Amino acid sequence: MDNKMKDIVLGIWDNPNELLLAEFKKKNWTSHNIPLTRTISTMGDAVPLIGNDRRMQIIKNTLRFLKKGELSGLKLIDLGCLEGGLSFEMACEGINVVGVEGRVLNYEKCVLLKNYYSDLSNLNFICSDVKKLSKNEHGVFDIVLCCGLLYHLDNPMSFIDILDDITHDDSILFLDTHIAPSDMDLDSCIFKNDLSHFLELKYNNISYEGRWYDEYSKEANGSDNEWAAVSNPKSFWLSFDSLVKSLYYGGFRRIYNMYGGFDIEQEFELRKKYSRLYCFATKNNII
Template identity: 35%
Template sequence: MTFTAHNIRLADGSETLPEAGWLIADSPWTQAALRSLRLFYGHRLAGRSIVDLGCLEGGYTLEFARAGMRATGVEVRRSNFENCLRVKDGAGVPDLAFVNDDVWNLAAHGPFDAAFCCGLLYHLDRPAAFIRLMAECVRDVIILHTHFATDTNEALFQLSPPAENEGLPGRWMHEHDLDDTSQLEAHKWTSWSNKRSFWPTKPALIQLLKECGFDMVYEQYDMLGRDIRGSMESGYYHQQGRSMFVAMRT
């Protein structure tokens, strides 16, 4: 199977997507997530369980396992899941598992100490319900990497005018018009069971995490890499409206 997103260095030194020019292990997103996990667990990180929700090709899941955690990736698309199995077979790392399932079935695979939810929430039409589901299945830490709605009428994602869903303010985004599962398999970076998704605003996301019983909630800006100011003023953060939010039960 061809990899489309995660360049992973396997145990034999080969890479899954060498044309990317960088490894997912070196990504600021990966490093930021590990910093928060080490901040919370310290020397207790090894052996802690973490679920990577909508894990795509398993790159982040593998890095958590390499850090000593018991890592499980959940991926609904069979084609992506087969790539995850290739990673598992080639990584030579213990405590690495993958499940071919819908993330809405999270409770069947947990509970977990921590969750990493990257690139998934903004593909759901019921994000509040999913955050509550994570809160029920996760004991300590949720790391949420997602787009959020802003006051700006941007054209990049062609979002709807301001709206409300599940009691939260935000905007809708069209995902696809497909019903055929085989066609959905080919659209690796879209939603699965819903044809449109809802992006809550940043304040709404943070408030919901707080209400779900996480007494420490923060936005982790170091995931932007070296040029945080540039990213926030005119670069990735400014253009994409996407960030990393961490919720902890201390």
């Protein structure tokens, strides 16, 4: 943690706003276990604290490596930020963070987090559909966290054009996403019943392959699934090749598939079961 941020956070932990602390307890936290004092967190002992989460550690370590430890003052956007946990952790590194969340129910938790950590002036949230982001309105970012979001969009190719718009030549894009399993891998994928057959979509006259994913098939009403898409009932999961192609044509020409976050045999299994991909991409060859 950045030293200045550490002083602020420890100050809040040791002298918490009890009224706001009570508000945290009233909310249903579904994923991000965010520390609130030295002993209290949003989800208690149920899951690791967000700072100890494997994915969070991989992102932080990779960033420190790529930016040679100089994270303070960078601008980061956290897309589909849910409960704000990744944004909070990044702000603790001294990074200027904007978390973007399109679902009001989740955004309200982010606002509570912001109010609780109000002295972290570098932690901010907006409530918006990510499809509406633009350089003109939101500026450009050094780092983009696109975690658990791309596979909730109906046109991921056009969204990658938006990512191109809000980044510069040295920006780093982290992508943590599902990809469409091949026919051979479909059976091992736990989402197989919600995925269509393989098909082709055209975008800017280029063909992309993937499968439609039914966002709300398991719910009576999609609005009560806090992790789902906010503005489309179906999402398009790109195949691995098509995802790489869309990043490439979207301006992110260096694409690094990240292995080694877990025990490698376990990682192969997890990737098959969840059809998940972790990568980062840049426009320039930064390594």
